Amino acid sequence: MASMQRVTTCFLLLISPAAILGQSSPLPDVEPAATFVPAASPAGAPLQESERLQLTDAVIERLATDDGVSEYVEYFAFDDSTAASDARVRRAASASCKTFPGDSEWPQETVWDIFNVLLGGALIPTKPIAAPCYDTQWGKKDSAKCTDIANNFTNPLFHEADPTSNMWPIYQGRTCMPKNDTDGKSCTLGGYPEYAVKVTNVAQIQLAINFARATNLRLVIKNTGHCYLGKSTGAGALSLWMHNMEQIDFLPNYEGPGYSGPALKLAAGVRVRQVYEAADKHGVTVLGAISWSVGYAGGMITGGGQNPLAGVYGMSADHVVAFQIVTAAGRFITVSEDSNPDLFWALRGGGGGTFGVVVSVIIRAHPKINVVTAGWQIDASNNSLEDFWKGTKKFFDVFLDWAESGMYSFFIMGNEPKPFLNMRFLFAANHTAESYDKTVKPFFDFLGENNITLTTPHKRVAHTTFYSAYQATWGANSFPIGLDNTMAANRIVPRRNFQEKYDQTFALIKEHVSSGKHLLGYHKAPKEYANTNNAANPAWRECALFLITSSNKKMDHSTPEALALVNKDLQENILQPWRDITPVSEGGGVYLNEATVGEPDWQESFYGGYYPRLSEIKKKWDPTDVFYATTAVGSERWVVQDGEQGVQTQNGRLCRA
CATH class of the missing domain: 3.30.465.10 (Uridine Diphospho-n-acetylenolpyruvylglucosamine Reductase; domain 3)
Structure with missing residues (x-):
């Protein structure tokens, strides 16, 4: 009861949206639109504190009789509510475009102000994360701040803490990139939304959805901004920033x-x-x-x-x-x-x-589960090119055996300065040191028998918990983000490629690396353990290798014209050979969250027949x-x-x- 009282008292503080949004017009004395509901839920667990604070029909009815907001209630009502305006709903449903800033249908400032009051002051006008690098409407250039932003731009936590920034700026439009040589250059919102709602309870989500639906606004959802395709951005949009719901x-x-x-x-x-x-x-x-x-x-x-x-x-x-x-x-x-x-x-x-x-x-x-972690590297610096590929071929000979044993890996292949295979993290879940050694022995015996040298020696560590193993591998590392010189893409390679088409598959791996392309690969053979009656891409059920690659970093990515050429190369030269050898009809596919936004036939590739x-x-x-x-x-x-x-x-x- 004490915690409920604390939240209630905090939430009902009246906040001046005019001050928050930089306006001076007085607004009616209106309380936030929310009420506490019982904690019971058919989900089998009590509602969390943030879930108990909701917008309900009773709250909408209260707003409809409040002199300060009654004339605006149609903006915030449920679509099946008597307070909703049928005319407004019909206009929104039939409009050819989502309402955009400057349109006559764009909500007036008073409406945004009322919206912010009902949210409890949670509405945030967007300021691009790199705005301090420019002279803009948001303030004068601050070189020290700009340097700090540029230094942190590849840190995911930096973007997570911002209401609207996403981690892949190409898809935002790169309209405000962090750099100090910006004299005479502009910084605009581009693909960033106009506003974000700092969500801390369900009522705010409901209000934002109802408002977006009634005004025909584009609505986007951001948690971390960890999106390879730009799904958490949108020009002229209202964004739901979910990052602060952490219970x-x-x-x-x-x-x-x-x-x-x-x-x-x-x-x-x-x-x-x-x-x-x-x-x-x-x-x-x-x-x-x-x-x-x-x-x-x-x-x-x-x-x-x-x-x-x-x-x-x-x-x-x-x-x-x-x-x-x-x-x-x-x-x-x-x-x-x-x-x-x-x-x-x-x-x-x-x-x-x-x-x-x-x-x-x-x-x-x-x-708790046992995990063995390991790592090693083989390359063509300490071995001849022929011996490197002989050892690499043996790795892929046993690849399916390792995947089927429950192993998961994270390895990188490339050819600079010479061809290499770097097993960054081998993650053998549900293995002991003894079972792991038995599984990998044929591979390492082959290397020894053929005098093939590991550049980085094979080391393995046995863990008694998943978290210990995770911290020793990915938990101690961070993937660089915030880059605009690369576009990611991937392919799910099924087991049959290591059974029925192995020679062709290995030949493609060799060609891919030898021609200067890189790949990041994972062992992966998902087991059917729990409730598999779901919409997960069926390709995952057939997977042996999950492969991530990207556009050619040596190509110019700086202009739209250059980016078009880069994208053409990515689609036609880098990805198409993998599409050809792993068709959806034979168990291939694409993971929809680390994909290229230009994936052809994406309905089939991402959703595998479930579309x-x-x-x-x-x-x-x-x-x-x-x-x-x-x-x-x-x-x-x-x-x-x-x-x-x-x-x-x-x-x-x-x-x-």
């Missing part, structure tokens, strides 16, 4: 739909490292991404959740038992096997940002396309009019295709 509940005796046992309930803003730390603290293990800065409940889970324990427990999405979400109608609902099972199927792998806003997720937890069913679910739950994200389900009905920027960005008006 984690350990449920040792969870009993819910389809599962009884230990579980964790995770709010939308929780990152991967926080999940792993909480699980380790309570003596359990959970499945999640390798990058510690990734948001857990939204993009990672809705993308299927490829993970280093896949060889033991399968995909992360298989272990979800319930979601709490807010729908396009603004309603807060439970999604599970028993409640809204169609959405439960879709949200576990069918992509984020398009079916609803995930507020929290409940996931299974497993016992028609996902599209029907999208139309049922979001018939007017309140939610849009590039390459997400339903996005083919829209196009971003971004002009000629060389590759699809989010720097433009969103209009119907």
Whole structure:
């Protein structure tokens, strides 16, 4: 009761939106639009504190009788509410484009002010993260701040702490990059949204969705901004910044739909490292991404959740038992096997940002697990080129055996200064030192028998917990982001490529590396352990190798014209050979969260035959396309009019295709 009183008192402080938004007009004395609801939930776990503060029909009715806001209530009502304006809904549904700044339909300042009051002062006008590098409407150039921004631009935590910044600036439009030589140059919002809502409770999400729907605004969702395709950005948009919802509940005796046992309930803003730390603290293990800065409940889970324990427990999405979400109608609902099972199927792998806003997720937890970690490198500096490829060929000869044994890896191949294979992290889950040694012995025996030298010696460490092994590998590393000289892409390579087409597959690997391209590879053979009846790309079920590559960094990426040539090279020369040898019809595919935005036939490549069913679910739950994200389900009905920027960005008006 004490904690509830603290939150209530804090939330009901009246904040002057005119002051927040830099305006001077007085506003009516209106309270935030929220009320506490009971904690009980059909999800099988109590609602979290942030979930209990909601917008309800009773609150809308109160607003309709409040002299200060009654004339604006249609902007914030649920779409099935008597307070909603049918005329406004019809206009929004039939408009050819989403409302854009400067349009006559763009909400007036008073409306934005009222919106901010109802949010409790959570509305943030966007200031580009690198604005201090320029003389702009946001202030004079500050060289010291600019230098600090430039130095931190590859740090994911730097972007996570900003309401609107994303980690891949090409897709924002690169309209405000951090550099000190900016005299006479401009900094604009570009693909950044106009406003962000600093979300700390469900009521704010509901208000923002209702407001965006009523005004036909583009709506985007950002947690960390860890998006390779720009899904968390959008010119002229209103953004939901989920980063500050960080509650984690350990449920040792969870009993819910389809599962009884230990579980964790995770709010939308929780990152991967926080999940792993909480699980380790309570003596359990959970499945999640390798990058510690990734948001857990939204993009990672809705993308299927490829993970280093896949060889033991399968995909992360298989272990979800319930979601709490807010729908396009603004309603807060439970999604599970028993409640809204169609959405439960879709949200576990069918992509984020398009079916609803995930507020929290409940996931299974497993016992502590043994893991052996290892690393080594072979290259052509201490070996002849012939011996290097002989040793590398042996690695791929045993590749499927290692994957099927539950191993997961992270290795890099390239040819500078000479061809190399660097096994950065070999992650052998559910292995002891003895079982690991037995599995890898044929490979290392072959190297010894053929006098093939490892440049970096083979070292292995046995761990008794997942978290210890994780910290020794990816937990101690950070992937560089914030770069605009590369565009990522990937391919899921099925087992049959190591069985029926092995010679062709190895020949392509050799050609790929020898011609100057690089690849980052993973062993991965997901097991069927939990609830696999979900929308995760079927290619994951057939996977042996997950391969990530990128555009040619030696090519100029600086202009739209150059970027178009780079993208053409990426699609035709780098990716097409892999598409040809791993067609979707034979188990190939693409992971939708680390892909190229220009992937042809993306519905098949990303969703593997599930797209028609996902599209029907999208139309049922979001018939007017309140939610849009590039390459997400339903996005083919829209196009971003971004002009000629060389590759699809989010720097433009969103209009119907």
